Amino acid sequence: AQTVTQSQPEMSVQEAETVTLSCTYDTSESNYYLFWYKQPPSRQMILVIRQEAYKQQNATENRFSVNFQKAAKSFSLKISDSQLGDTAMYFCAFWSHSNTGKLIFGQGTTLQVKP
């Protein structure tokens, strides 16, 4: 069974600095999709970025980018120029065709951006 692990329960960063959130996963499949979701205090789940496993190029979305290391089964999220609005819980998630219907989440990392 696939598993997703986020080993950093809490992190903090100063405004305008860069922070990296870690995520590792376990799977025997070669084709799958990885996601980072943001959950601000409003509780709404917001999709931040998506990576397709068969694409070697790391995904980027404005200030958000990932470091996808397929062999190491690692999928970290880098937030550049951190803003106060980035304060939230961040979840890493995994989906594959063989596990249709199941989006599997990590435990989450709470990020606080300090002024």
Next chain:
Amino acid sequence: NAGVTQTPKFQVLKTGQSMTLQCAQDMNHEYMSWYRQDPGMGLRLIHYSVGAGITDQGEVPNGYNVSRSTTEDFPLRLLSAAPSQTSVYFCASSLRGGFYGYTFGSGTRLTVV
């Protein structure tokens, strides 16, 4: 386009009571799921559906029941509420698979006393 709508947003139940959490989406998504969120445990899958008439169990299905009679609706029933079911519940949907990610509702905070 409302997306995924969950009702109610907050609910307090007494132990042993039953209730239904409603979830509706207007995006013609085939896939729908229910998750519960507990501190330190991320989101855990309760039940999911890949189309009308098709449901299956997730990681933590005990004490919950679902049905999917239409594409739009996917209600979650708590059969006999227990304090261990105190949690935040999320409904999510996806067009045809999870490869584009899921759209989430705003959640229901349920407290069982």
